[in-house]
Amino acid sequence: MSWGPDLGLLYNDAYAQILGAKHPQALGARFYDVWSEIWPDISPLIDAAMAGNASYFENLPLVMNRKGFDEQTWFTFSYSPVRDESGHVAGMFCACTETTDTVLAQQRAKAEHDRLVDMFRQAPGFMAMLNGPEHVFALTNDAYLQLVGRRDVLGKTIREALPEVAGQGFFELLDRVYESGEPFVGRRNSIDLLTEEKVIEKRLVDFVYQPVRDELGKVTGIFVEGQDVTETVRAEEALREQERVAAEERARRDADEQYRAYFENTAEALFVVNVLDDGDFTIEDLNPAHQRDIGIPLADVKGKRLQDFLPQPLADQVASHYRRVVETGEVYQYRDNFEIGDTPTQWDTVLVPVRDADGRIFRLIGSSRNLTPQLAAEEQLRQIQKMEALGQLTGGIAHDFNNLLTPIVGALDVLKGKAPDARSLRLIEGAATSAERARTLVTRLLSFARKQRLEARDMGFGRLLLGTVDLLQRTLGPTIKVDVRLPEEELAVHVDANQLELALLNLAVNARDAMPEGGTLTISGSKEVVTTTHPAGLAPGSYARITVEDTGHGMDERTRKLATEPFYSTKEPGRGTGLGLSMVHGLAAQSDGGMSIWSEPGQGTKVTLWLPLGKQVSPVEKPPEAQVEGVAPLKVLLVDDEDLVRAATADMLADVGHTVHQAHSGQTAIAILEGDPTYDVLVTDYAMPLMSGAALIRRAGEIAPTMPALLVTGYASATTDVPASVPRLEKPFRAGELIRCLQHLTER
Structure with a gap:
């Protein structure tokens, strides 16, 4: 309280705290002397109070010096007049609270609020605060207003403020976030909004719907924050398009360069x-x-x-x-x-x-x-396939012929020794001669089919050629001159001598028929080394070349192309089988050699045969004829699925005193051996159903290890699964051949 004409100051302990360093000297001192630094601010208020008018001020700013320095303070206070006994105003009563800390805190809070509001308003991303289940706009920033076309949305529900958004799913999404309390994050969602120009424009936005909760955890609103990424996406798309165009200009320049390089090279x-x-x-x-x-x-x-x-x-x-x-x-x-x-x-x-x-x-x-080379190659392949198919067919036919001829040849051999008179003997010998010719025909068939079993050895080349001269001269007759020209050096040729002799004989017969009025047949031999691709298809290596050349009428191109095909012949019916050149071609191919034919009408024919060279010269020898008299009797197990062949073979064996037990299959033979393993020899056919001769020989060797076996076959090349130590007898065979094979086999 200030009292009296000088307004002497009286105060309580709380006011003493306000005075600071001015206490206690201020007690009783004049009000002016105590608060001289703020007198200009408070004197009007004091004057009013002393005039009888009370006043109240809240958070009045005052600059005080109460601690030895000026400081900004704030006070909430009232000045009320105080009257004496006579009713005159004699003093002033002040109820005062210092609010400096409160005001400063409020100022700081307001500054922070203003800063946050300014940040909110200026944030690059759009923001909005939606209150309540109807999503009423409570707050938006500039970016949000720009997004929605600068519309006045505050205080409106989102459905009222943005009616064009209906049907796009955003209202329903807000409802779900409010009800579930789960936030939602969207990426580059498309939204159609009304612009300031009142036109609908498609925008792309990234956004978050974040539920806002009260102190009890209840959702009271949704904070919306996001980015309008429309221009970003467009820029990215434009950049991608530029990159695509640039890349295309490059997947094009490179393609042009690659195309040009490919085009040129x-x-x-x-x-x-x-x-x-x-x-x-x-x-x-x-x-x-x-x-x-x-x-x-x-x-x-x-x-x-x-x-x-x-x-x-x-x-x-x-x-x-x-x-x-x-x-x-x-x-x-x-x-x-x-x-x-x-x-x-x-x-x-x-x-x-x-x-x-x-x-x-x-x-x-x-x-x-x-396509010409390819078509030529395809035609050649077709010819090869045709020849292969014919070879398979011919080999099969030859196999069947062998089975047919075997009982005929065998029966004739047996009957020859039992002919009752000269006429019967003559008939039997005539039939045997025909059978032998048929046997030769089958040999040619097998040669063409490359199915005959070649017994190739290293032979003296010159000796082989000279050995055929007498035979050829007798075959060709006196009108044909045979001229043999040997190589300068003695060569070894790897070949089956008998088959080569037969091949030369076939060529000589063809030459004779091409020279009906006589001529010269020249047979020459030489060595040839092949290092590169050869017209006859020879692999690189050293070969003996045999050339058979006549001075006959020759062949036209069509005949020359067909000459090696089986059964093709220019001779009248009955004068040739058409297998001669086929047999020669088959021998060359099976011997890893080759053959070629040159011929022109009126200029003769030249056939060239290439055979691989051998390493050393061996003499050409024919095996000595073994005698069949005094044959020791054998206990023979005979196996063949062909009844006629088996019966004829059994007669051949029995005719010289052998005991023969017959079996029509490999299984039957195994059963017989398991009951009696004391047989002296096993004679078996090769091609039988269910169990082949090779399988039978292997199984029989387990039952009777010391029993030898003889393989009889009409298809020699098919016996590759038979050990080389097992002797073979090719169908059709004579009785003497069979007896000699068994005699040799059991004497080893």
Whole structure:
């Protein structure tokens, strides 16, 4: 309280805290002396109070010096007049609270609030505060207002403020977040919004719907925050488009370079055709392979129309193919026959249309391939396959013939020794001669089919040739001169001597028939070393070359091509089987050699045979004829699925005193051996159902290890699964051959 004319100051302890360093001197001192630094601010208020008017001030700012320095303070206080006994105002009562800390805290809070509000308002991302289940706008920032077209949305529900968003799913999404309390994050969602110009515009936004809770955890609103990424996405798309265009300009420059490199260096014949506005065509480019294969230099055709360098009607023919591509717009493939020089060729061509930016076909790229070598190779393959098929067929027929001839030959051998009279003996010998000729025919069939079993050895080449001279001369007769020219050095040739003799005999007979009025047959031998590709298909190596040349009437091209085919013959019926050259060809192929034929009408024929050279010369010897008299009797197990063959073979064996037990299958033979393993020898056919002769021999060796076996077969090359130590007898065989084989086998 201030009292009296000088307003002497009286105060309590709380006011003493306000005075600071002015206490206690301020007690009783004049009010002016105590608060001189704030007198200009409070004197009007004091005057009013002393005039009888009370006043109240809240958070009045005052600069005080109560601690030795000026400081900003704030006070909430009232000045009330105090009257004496007479009712006159004698003093002033002050109820005062210092609010400096409160005001400063409020100022700091307001500054922070203002800062946050300013940050909220200026945030680059859009923000909005939605209150309540109806999502009423309580707060938005500039970015949000810009997003929604600067509309006045505060105080409105989102459905009222943004009606165009209905049906886009955002309202329903807000409802779900409010009800579940789970936030939602969206990425590049599309939204249609009304702009300031009142037009609907599609925007792309990243956003978060974050539920806001009260102190009890209840959701009271949703805070919306996000980014308008429309321009970012557009910029990214533009950048990607630029990169795509740049990349395409590069997957194009590189392609052009690669195409040019391929175009210039590939072995494929390529050409480029320009499509003219008038529907005609000019040649734009030819790659080196095309110029080489077609034989037309680029300089002769570049820029020229087809009719300027192609003859009619070929130019029209080619143009028709080009027009088809232009009309259909599709890749087109065709084949045409052309003549390059004087050589007819067949070409396979593929045309690919090339379009400009407007989709118009302005160019054709073509690829041509000469099919002539391929077609020739295919024809050769067909011939090989045909010969292989014929070989298989012929081999099968020969096998069946062997089975048919075996009982005939065997029966005739048995009957020959029991002929009752001279006439019967003559008939039997005639039949035996025919059977022997049939046997020779089968040998030729097997030779052609490459199914005969060759017993190739290293033989003296010159000795082999000389050994055939007498035989050939007797066969050819006096009108044919045989001239044999030996190689300068003695060579060893790896061949089956008997088969080579038969081959030379076949060639000589053909030559004789080609020289009905006589002539010269020249047989010459020499050495040839093959290092590269050979016309006869020989592998690299050293060969003995045998040439058989006659001076006969020769063959035309068609006959020469068919000469080695089986059963083909130019002779009248009954004079030839057509197997002679086939047999020679088969021998050469099976001996890893080759054969070729040269012939011209009126100029004779020359057949050349190549056989691999051997390492050393062995003498040509024929095995001595073993005697069949005094044969020791044997206990023989005979196995063959052909009843006639088995019966004839059994008769041959029994006729010389052998005891024969017969079995019609391998299984039956095994059962017999398991009951009695004391047989002296096993004679078995090879090709039998269920169990082959090879399998039977292996199983029999387990039951009777010391019992020898003889394999009888009409298809020798099929016995590769039989050990080499097992002797073989090829069908058809004579009784003497069979008896000698068993005699040799059991004496070893």
